[in-house]
Amino acid sequence: MLVADLRANLPADRLVVDPAVIERYLHDEAEWAPFESPLAVLRPRTAEEVQVAVQLCARYGTPIVPRGAGTGLSGGANSSRDCLVVAFDAMTAIKEIDPLERLAVVEPGVVNDDLRRACADLGLWYPPDPASSPWSTIGGNVATNAGGVCCVKYGVTGDYVLGMQVVTGGGELVRLGRRTRKGVAGYDLTGLMVGSEGTLGLITEITVRLRPRREPERTIAGYFDTLVDAGRAVAAVASRGITPSALELVDRQCLLAVDAWKNMGLSVDANVVLLGRVDTAGSVGDDEARAVRAAFDEAGATWSAQSTDQAESDALFAARRLAYPAMERLGPVLTEDICVPIRAVPDMLARIEQVAALRDTTIANIAHAGDGNLHPLLIAPREDDAARARAQAAFSDIIDAALELGGTVTGEHGVGLLKMAGLAKELQPAVLDMHQSIKRGLDPYGILNPGKVVY
The missing domain is CATH 3.30.43.10 (Uridine Diphospho-n-acetylenolpyruvylglucosamine Reductase, domain 2)
Incomplete structure (x- = not known):
């Protein structure tokens, strides 16, 4: 036994x-x-x-x-x-932080924010920062290739993974990747493991690249009457050639839910808020901040400003991180994770509103808008089976709309169970066969997280 x-x-x-x-x-x-x-x-x-x-x-x-x-x-x-x-919640050691090589070696149970704090003490920075960073672990971030608030400029978890130690489905303990800044020896098996959600191996150690501590950020806020106007502002920022360090969308429903829960004193006279940040040093950063604000105004912002109050701007970004758990208090929340091209963001936001009306479903919206990664939150009252069925239908409709607009079914949360049908729509049958062949090769006994990601 x-x-x-x-x-x-x-x-x-x-x-x-x-x-x-x-x-x-x-x-x-x-x-x-x-x-x-x-x-x-x-x-x-x-x-x-x-x-x-x-x-x-x-x-x-x-x-x-x-x-x-x-x-x-x-x-x-x-x-x-x-x-x-x-x-992996007992494997929490930060084994090494090397300031010269700018890398860290950690066990998979290390909490994201704990690593970031340890790096900050040495003048270094680990950029990936999912909204769950106070609680989520590096191992889980690697398993789903998690993104976050600053990924619009600095990339997602996979951009920082140099190597790892893995137990394969055959029970072998192997090291993949490297510690050097460059290396192309063999296939990129490290990259293959990133985002594989535990279906190809169990990750027991991770080596990540670090960056020097960055410059202080400037925050720009814009208020909008509609989701579509906010989406146009996102496209306007990109069209000006600006890559902000963050560009986040939060609607009024989410901000009010956070305020009711945490009593943060938020007072927002807008249906949608865009929060932009730039971290370029000196006068260039000042110019970028002004350009972001101009893009907001050009797209129809009812109010915009560059914050001079760091506490206020930090509170707005904290509210963005708290939006999901705050909405959960109102009822079960089915969370989307679609990603579309930047030019398609206004159209996708309009489609989400149409789906909400068609399916008679309450949909709140948060988004890493700067890279087109949208997180509609579909809310259904507890113990209401009909509302649940409508929300699930809306979930599928939103996936279909994202694919029609040239997007993908998941930007950072992973496929898991909820997106398997969507993945089958997104990938060609021959590509799905490639996935299954890789799965059989690395998991010969079929025991690693079976029934997830691919059929």
């Missing part, structure tokens, strides 16, 4: 079988994504312990579901029937 063998080969405190404790490891934050009870939860402390677990699961044919902090929004970490959940 697997549980008995795990107990015999691993330290006694690694395995969790108490149903009351297991309950908090059953699923991530994806609304209405299915999950079932596992055999047990393993909380390893070393890569070798993970290796032992994979080898035993391969022997018994037991599925493995890897898990970070459980902040995902696609169901990728949801437990399946009689699987072994491998939770």
Whole structure:
């Protein structure tokens, strides 16, 4: 029996079988994504312990579901029937920060903001900053190739992953990638693992590149009457050749929900707010800030300003990060993660409004608008099955609209369970076959997070 063998080969405190404790490891934050009870939860402390677990699961044919902090929004970490959940929340060491090489080596359970703080103490910066950065882990960020507020200028998690240690589906412990700034030896297996959501290997260590600490940011806010006007402002910023360090969209529904929850004193007389930031040094940065504000005004902003109050601007960006949990307090929230070309942002925002009316569904909106990554939040009252069905239909409609506009079904949350049908629409059958061939090659026993990402 697997549980008995795990107990015999691993330290006694690694395995969790108490149903009351297991309950908090059953699923991530994806609304209405299915999950079932596992055999047990393993909380390893070393890569070798993970290796032992994979080898035993391969022997018994037991599925493995890897898990970070459980902040995902696609169901990728949801437990399946009689699987072994491998939770990395006890592997939290920052093993190394090298200021000369500008890299860090971390275990997968390190929280994103904890790494950022440790780097800041040495004058360095780890840029990827998903809205969940106070809670999400580097391992989970790598598994979904998470983005964040500043990715419009500085890129997503995968742009910073140099290498990793991985346990393959065959139970081998291997190192992928490099520590050097350049390297093209062999296939990019590190890049293949990034965004694979635990379906190709279990990541036990990650080496990430760092940047020097950046200049202070200037914040520009713009108020708009409509989502489409705000979308035009996003396109106007891009057309001026400006790459802001952040360009975030938050609608009034989200800001009011945050204020009601956290009493932050927000007072916004607009249906939609755009928050832009630039971090270019000196007079060039001043020019960029003025250009962003001009782009807002050109697109029809009812009010715009460059903030001179750092506390106020920080509060608005904090509200953006709190928008999702604040909306959750109002009812179940089904979160979209589509990404469209910048020129298509106004059209996509208009489509979202049309879908909301067609499906009689409340849809609030937040977005990493600067790179076209939109997060409509579909809200349904609790215990209202009809509203839930309408929200799920709206979810599918929004995916279809994004694909029609040349976009993708997921920008940063991953496919998991919720986007598998959308992925099948986005990719050609031959490309899906390539995915499945890679899966079979790296997971010969079919035990790594089966039933997720690809059919």
